[in-house]
Each structure stands twice: as structure tokens, then as C-alpha cells.
Amino acid sequence: MARLKTVGQSWRNCSVTRVGSRCLSGALLKVENLFCERDDRVLFDGLSFEVGSGEVVQIEGANGSGKTTLLRILSGLSRNYEGDLYWRGEPLAAVREQFHRELLYFGHQPGVKALLTPEENLRWYCALHPSLDPARVMEALEQVGLRGFEDVPCHMLSAGQHRRVSLARLYLSDAPLWILDEPFTAIDKRGVAAKEALIGRHIARGGSVVLTTHQDLQSLGAVRAINLDQQSGT
Amino acid sequence: MADLSTNPATDSRMEHRTLGAGGLFVAALKRDLMLSLRRKSELVNPLIFFLMVITLFPLGVSPEPGFLAELAPGVLWVAALLATLLSMDSLFRTDFDDGSLEQLLLSPQPLFVVVLAKVLAHWMLTGLALTLVAPVIAVMLFLPAEGMLGLMLSLLLGTPTLSLVGAIGAALTVGLRKGGVLISLLVLPLYIPVLIFGTGAVQAAVTGLPLGGYLALLGALLALGVTLAPLAISAALRISVSG
Amino acid sequence: MPRWFYQLASPRWCYQITGRLLPGFSIVALLLLLGGTVWALAFAPADYQQGNSFRIIYLHVPSAILAQSCYMLMAVAGAIGLIWKMKVADMVAKSCAPIGATMAVLALLTGAIWGKPTWGSWWVWDARLTSMLILFFLYLGVMALNSAIESESTAAQASAVLALVGLVNIPIIKYSVEWWNTLHQPATFKLTEKPAMPAEMWLPLLVMVIGFYCFFAVSLMMRLRNEILRRERRSGWVRDLLLSK
Numbered sequence: 001m002a003r004l005k006t007v008g009q010s011w012r013n014c015s016v017t018r019v020g021s022r023c024l025s026g027a028l029l030k031v032e033n034l035f036c037e038r039d040d041r042v043l044f045d046g047l048s049f050e051v052g053s054g055e056v057v058q059i060e061g062a063n064g065s066g067k068t069t070l071l072r073i074l075s076g077l078s079r080n081y082e083g084d085l086y087w088r089g090e091p092l093a094a095v096r097e098q099f100h101r102e103l104l105y106f107g108h109q110p111g112v113k114a115l116l117t118p119e120e121n122l123r124w125y126c127a128l129h130p131s132l133d134p135a136r137v138m139e140a141l142e143q144v145g146l147r148g149f150e151d152v153p154c155h156m157l158s159a160g161q162h163r164r165v166s167l168a169r170l171y172l173s174d175a176p177l178w179i180l181d182e183p184f185t186a187i188d189k190r191g192v193a194a195k196e197a198l199i200g201r202h203i204a205r206g207g208s209v210v211l212t213t214h215q216d217l218q219s220l221g222a223v224r225a226i227n228l229d230q231q232s233g234t
Numbered sequence: 235m236a237d238l239s240t241n242p243a244t245d246s247r248m249e250h251r252t253l254g255a256g257g258l259f260v261a262a263l264k265r266d267l268m269l270s271l272r273r274k275s276e277l278v279n280p281l282i283f284f285l286m287v288i289t290l291f292p293l294g295v296s297p298e299p300g301f302l303a304e305l306a307p308g309v310l311w312v313a314a315l316l317a318t319l320l321s322m323d324s325l326f327r328t329d330f331d332d333g334s335l336e337q338l339l340l341s342p343q344p345l346f347v348v349v350l351a352k353v354l355a356h357w358m359l360t361g362l363a364l365t366l367v368a369p370v371i372a373v374m375l376f377l378p379a380e381g382m383l384g385l386m387l388s389l390l391l392g393t394p395t396l397s398l399v400g401a402i403g404a405a406l407t408v409g410l411r412k413g414g415v416l417i418s419l420l421v422l423p424l425y426i427p428v429l430i431f432g433t434g435a436v437q438a439a440v441t442g443l444p445l446g447g448y449l450a451l452l453g454a455l456l457a458l459g460v461t462l463a464p465l466a467i468s469a470a471l472r473i474s475v476s477g
Numbered sequence: 478m479p480r481w482f483y484q485l486a487s488p489r490w491c492y493q494i495t496g497r498l499l500p501g502f503s504i505v506a507l508l509l510l511l512g513g514t515v516w517a518l519a520f521a522p523a524d525y526q527q528g529n530s531f532r533i534i535y536l537h538v539p540s541a542i543l544a545q546s547c548y549m550l551m552a553v554a555g556a557i558g559l560i561w562k563m564k565v566a567d568m569v570a571k572s573c574a575p576i577g578a579t580m581a582v583l584a585l586l587t588g589a590i591w592g593k594p595t596w597g598s599w600w601v602w603d604a605r606l607t608s609m610l611i612l613f614f615l616y617l618g619v620m621a622l623n624s625a626i627e628s629e630s631t632a633a634q635a636s637a638v639l640a641l642v643g644l645v646n647i648p649i650i651k652y653s654v655e656w657w658n659t660l661h662q663p664a665t666f667k668l669t670e671k672p673a674m675p676a677e678m679w680l681p682l683l684v685m686v687i688g689f690y691c692f693f694a695v696s697l698m699m700r701l702r703n704e705i706l707r708r709e710r711r712s713g714w715v716r717d718l719l720l721s722k
Contacts, residue, residue: 101342109333127261128341423614427653477631
């Protein structure tokens, strides 16, 4: 069924005979021949790249070039695309559950309930990801500087603190792949430095990161950039 | 620190602790109830709506007791149905707006468990509440005392189905800014069987006929709803978030 | 999966094959509908109870049957589109909805016209008419959802889920409405459940039903071709097609 689905995704070009190749080693996530259009505009066509372990991939492009759309496709949220995605060499559709176990997605909306406290929010995140240890929630809140605010409802926190509740998930997480959409917005300078250090630690452990940001990420060293502006053709 | 690049299938890191489906269900139920209880003002809205719609009928038709008593089963059921429908739109809306729904869809945990818990929480605060206040309001419509048991039992078995089916509509329209009217268009035709058997049960109770058949039919609809609706809701949520 | 399944999935192939089928189906539909109408109105015997007014069943019954099968096709096409991400199936499902809704309206109108001489009023809450009305509502819901969602593929998937939910519900609705009807109007005169209609009466009806199906196929193919051209307007083959004319 999975095979059929990938064929289905390439029907646009009527290329029935194509055979998907599997990536062999190294790459955690592999993207092959990705095509996506939105509102009659081709965002990217024939986009292929790999994300290996210990690698930071930065998606660049002007506003509206499809950065968020690409991240949503990679995370499995959006299915309006054609092309093939592989996770550890397997077609992503076939290993979705395992993929979600190993993924941390940080989107535009923080995924934080305003009526719940930071602690309740993170405990729910642990319930959704059973491999996480709820005992470490307090530690993660301390890391993002929210110790003392753990039982204040989130709607009483400032915008930056609100965002940091969501960022605390990065300290909790044991997922190898992080997909981060603008993780540095509404965060002060010190916070940004801490986040960069965190990403640095993550890749040093062999994890990988795909992110979009307007921030310069020079402190991380080897950052691979993928520019979507060159992708969108006709 | 463990090396993250290895496949966790061969890694002991995963054996922290597993939250079974039951634990997840309870956690999700608690969370949704807590969220609703912290928004107290919205909690009673369906009940007030129910009462107001009921008030319209004596005013609009006739306050004559005999006439109202005859109308009562249908009016009570229609009002309960509309009150449920009205509360449906908010079921996934806040989760969609603040990104919680995205996180839920990206969880390795089974989605239908959380969906069922959310629908149950919704029902406890609307359908169950409506069932409990229905006898009081039924008195205002002069429903004979013999009909009360039928009314409560039929609402108890029928309103969960309304919540389940309504949740499909809510999931399909959650990505739209103005889902409110659309959801009624999608869901109302699907509510008709529940309405027919529900009012049938109350009428049977009033006239002293056996209730069993009606309740069995409502129960069958509920069983079908519990098994199939979570599938449709999950699929609809994935589609809505994807779009 | 056989090769034709993949070919069917290609909009271009679909456009070409429907283009070849369309003239034949149109002629057959026209002949059947014309022949059936003449046969039904002029040659079939009058009903011993209702006289000539019964002849409206030659429109009412085919449109009612078609309204139901069209919903089935819409749901099945939607399911295929959902499972195999097949664009053409989405387009078929989308093209089905307005045709089915029109058929439901036709069935309701002819039912009302038939009701006047038979029951003495334009509308009676008869089980069949009520079910047809609800089916019409289901069509409206699918169409409303489809037009409310901007993204084409999301709209197709959401309508497919709704159509499938409706498909599961249709038998339940039909049963519940019939049951409700017998409860409230115990001895109504059933219009279409005549014991043994004579062959001179049902043969023209059969011709009309087949004619309606052919007409349905024609209008579905025409809508589908429009939809294909609209969706594929930026692809090369559509451009070539338009330039060559």
C-alpha cells in the first residue's frame, strides 16, 4: 500500500514506472522530488535533500516562499504534496508512528494552553510522548527561567514567557529530529544564546535539526542552507 | 547522554515508562474537563440556550397545557439537539488556534483515544447536564410524570451519539474561520435518526407503551457511533490541519 | 493493481477516453429518453386507480433512483481519492454532487406534482419523500463544505469523509424515517409499491431508468472534463490542446 501511495504522488507527471530508491545509511530524513503548490503557485518542484545525524539544515527564503509549508510537510502535518519522504530509509507513511516518536515539532503556534499552567502543559506533552519522563518537567522549566511560574496559568504570563513554555519541550525531548519553525521569535538575546547552545548540544549528541530563522546561526558552525527562492520556478 | 542517531528499536532509552491507552484516556479527559471548568462562563451556555428555546414554544404556539403536553417530547428533544449542536463548534477550535491540535496529531499515541476522551468530556458538560435538567424543564411543558423516565433515559442514550456525530462536523470545519453555520448544515441531517427514536421513546413512555425497543435502538446507534465516529473524527482532524 | 487503474488516474488519459465515449453515450441517452417518454406517455396503459396522473412515475422513479446511486458513486469515488490520493477520483466525486442534488430536486418536485392529484396536497410527509428531502440535505452539506474550503485537495478529502459518513447514515435514516412514518400515518396509500405492475407499464419505466443512467453518464463526463481542464490548466497537454484548436 505504501508503495502504491508513493506512485500515486507522482501521478502528476504520469511517471508510472518510477521506482523509489532507498537511502542507505547516515541520513535520518530523506526528501525526494518534493512538489508542492499553493493557491496556484508552485512553491517548490523537484526538491530533494537529506538530513543526516549531527546536522543543522536551515531553510531560507523570502516571506511566502513556503518555509513553513515545507516544515509542515516534513513533520507529517501537511499531506498536500507530491514526492517521497523516507525516515531511516523507510517510506515515511509506513513508519509514521515511529517517526512521530522520534520527532519534536515546534510550530508557529506554541501549542500551549492559555488556561493551563506551564507545568500542566508540559505534563500533557509527556502524556503524548510516553518516552519522556514527567519527573523532569520542573528541571526543564528551570532551564527556561520559568521556575516560580510553574503554577501560574499561562494567560497571565508575558508573550516571551508563553513562548518559553513551549521551548521547555526542547529540554525535555529525547527526539533525534527537531523541526523548528522560527524558534527565536519573541525571545530575548540571552534566551537566543541559550537556545543556540541547546541546539549545539543536540547535534553533538547526534541529533539533527531542520529550522527556519532570520537569526544568524554562525555560532553553530556547519549549518547547511536550503534556499527555497531558487526552487520555485514557473 | 545517549547517542541519538541510533535506531531506538535497539535502544533501551525507550523503556522509560509507558502510558497505556487507559492512562492516556484518563489524562485527556481530566485535561479537557479542567479546561472547561476554568472557563466557567461558557459552561452553562448550552443549558441557558436549552431553557430559552423551550420558553419560545408556549409564547409562540400556545400556553394551553394539553397542547403543550402533546408537543413536549418533540420540543424537548429538538431543543436538546440544538443546544448540543451549538456547543459543538468550540470542541476543537481552541486546540486548533493555539497549536495543541498539531502537537496532538504529531504524537505517537493513538489519536482516537484522545478524541474519544474529548468527546466524552464534551458530553459530560452538555449532554449529561441537559439530561439532568430536562425533567425540570419538562414540567414547564406539562410533560406527564410517566414520560420523565423515558425522557431522561432517551436523552442519556441519545445525546452521546449527538456529541460523537457533531464532533465529525466540528473536525471537518475546524480549519475554517466561520464554521458555525456550516457545521449545522453538515450535522443536522445526520441527527434525524436520533431525534426520531428519542421522541419515539418519550411518546411511548407517556402513553405507557414499553420503552425497551426504542432504548435498544438508541443504544445501537450509540454503539455504532462509538466504533465508527472516532475514525471519521481522526481522519477529519488530519485533513483539516493539513489544509 | 492492474495497469488500467494507473491510467485511470491520469487526468489526461481520462480526458481523452471520456472524449471518445461522450458522443456514443449522448446518442444512446437521447434515443432512450425520447423513446421512453413517447412510450410512457402515449402507449403505456393508464393506471386503474390514478388514471393518467400516475405517468409522472416515469420521471419520478428514475430521478429518485439516480439521486441515490449518484450519492453512492460520490462516496466511493471520494474513498478512492482518500485512500490512493487519486486526483481524478476527487474530480469525479466533486462532479457528482451537483448532478445528484439536481436529481433529488427533480424527484422532490415530481413527487409534489404527483401528490396533488393523489393526496390532494402538494406536500405530504411520506416516508419516501422525506428520505429524499434528507438525501438532498446531505448533498447540500457536501457541496457547502466543498466550496467553503479553499485548498482544492483539502476540500476534496473533507467532502469525501463527509460523503462516507453520509453513506453509512443513509440506511439508518431511511429505516428510521420509514419507521417514524408507519408510527404516525398507519395506513397510507403507498405509491410505488404496487403488487405486480404489468409489463406494459414497467418496460417503459425500465427504458427511462436506463436512459437516465446514460444521461447521468453524459453529464458526469462533461462536468469531469471541465473540471480536469480547470485543474490541469497549467500543465503542458492542456496548453497544447487549447492552442491546437
